[in-house]
Amino acid sequence: MTSKDTEPKKRIVLAEPRGFCAGVERAVGMVERALELHGPPVYVRKQIIHNQYVVDGLQNRGVVFVDSEEEVPEGAVCVFSAHGVAPEVRRNAASRELQVIDATCPLVSKVHQEAKRFATAGDTILLIGHSDHEEVEGTVGEAPEHIVVVESEEDARTLELPEGAALSYLTQTTLSIDETAGIVGILEERFPQLRGPRSDDICYASSNRQNAVKALTACTDVVLVVGSANSSNSQRMVDVARSYGTPAHLVDNAAELDPEWLGGARTVGVSSGASAPEVLVEGLLERLRQLGYGDVDTLTTTKEDITFAMPGSLA
Template sequence: MSNPPLEEILLAEPRGFCAGVDRAIEIVERALVKFGAPIYVRHEIVHNTYVVNDLKVKGAIFIEELSDVPAGATLVFSAHGVSRAVQEEARARGFQIFDATCPLVTKVHVEVAKLNKEGYEFIMIGHKGHPEVEGTMGQLDSGIHLVEDVADVARISPLQTERLAVVTQTTLSVDDAAEISAAIVARFPQVRKPKQQDICYATQNRQDAVKVLSPQVDILIVVGSPTSSNSNRLRELAAKLGTEAYMVDDASELQEAWFEGKSRVGLTAGASAPEVLVRQVIDRIKALGAVAIRKMDGVEETIKFPLPKGLKLDAQGQQLEVGDSQLHQLS
């Protein structure tokens, strides 16, 4: 019996850029137009190779240490947020600063600062070493205990348990975070949980779309860079649901052997992956034999976040439209 031919691509909806990523890229691009190159960016503005390389070509310089930024330069903080110590050092060095921290990450920072004043300690659910986790934990000098899995919950030793609160990295697996949160509540029944979960709407929506898509396809491709937390979670989620799944930075990483014997391919993209990469992946899969493309029904995202003051106009005084960048365009 011959293998079924490759027939259809099912596109997840929503996929790709979220409002926080749109805003972060827009901040760097507008700063480049208004102030000219170079613009310095602490850490990758978002975790996507294509986006970072595109901005490098336009004049962005990505650094990890503020000592690598010359005096008087314009500096942008990445979408993941930074610690209080980094903020204070940047101000002390006299840089012109634009903060591209996703507002949903900033919301977590504000909550930590508020509850800290009320005497709370914190348990943070997140991945050690991720810049968002470092930024959130760096809002305080001490009193935040990081847990990466259920086993970690048994190991932590808060100084007190009367005032204990949970915060979460915004790009985690919704299901994994719920499992860890349940373990925290079981050990610390009086723990304070966020009024609204910290995992962001875009992470939730993209994971929900994969849950709908996975059972309908023979293989799922996730467009995203290896450093992208939310992209990794999409691939892991599909695999947990029993669907063969791969994550690729771009179309060049697709392997023909993956599609042998597969008739229906699912395709999604992490929140930091531009649509131009999705289109290139579609073209490559079509070249392998797929003849039809179908977009799944899904949540329509309409959220937009405001830009910082000082970036409203370009160098000629003309208003820039959000989405001018080639990164935002379908191709």
């Protein structure tokens, strides 16, 4: 027997669940249905989801992505992205008589409703999230005079508020579970009167994919997450893997894989963010097979069966 025969096989461990969540499936499906009903061009405000492959594919079918509803011709079909929009955007769209199709994820809409409820009660709302993310921009727009964005534990430690102020907190849906818990812990220690949402704002898909990555770190040498650079939930998966001591990298597609990342790795963990289509995972697996990772095992941490219905107007 040669020494090569005695070497452990290179293998892949594929996380489950991974990839498209219910909100992403619904949003992309709504754009596709709008194309069927209205024909091109269909305008979409911002990227419908944060994945370049999906955006490019829709553009090729006649979707026009714009940064502002004000760029959409009056009376045209305009889809709001899965990340949600501020009320001002809705007012602008109405003034231009746009045919609005709202693809906001229902879990983001829940956070918007919570923001309005807390604001009506007179609370100062501490919104944990990234200020430049579209989801946060939309939530802030619901009650800008009431909301303070908290981006980090340092922000939580240094935040200055009037003594005895009525306080509540909300979170962006795609954050790191562990990092968010740390921020909330600091805020609760500093402000005992702080109250939170009725249920966790971090969405089921972000939580499930992060937990799956944690499981991958226990049995792999390196973790690869398929997702675009502007995908918050995909970035958080990479952060989680690294926080558990496993090297991790974000790849938009197989072409971005640097073989040097795999130096000495016998087992590679693979997952994908909630906005990454499975075809990109398949491309990465094929590239890994070319590099000698022939065996693929699946590691399942939970099963997902959540779906969100499209609005009746698109039936």
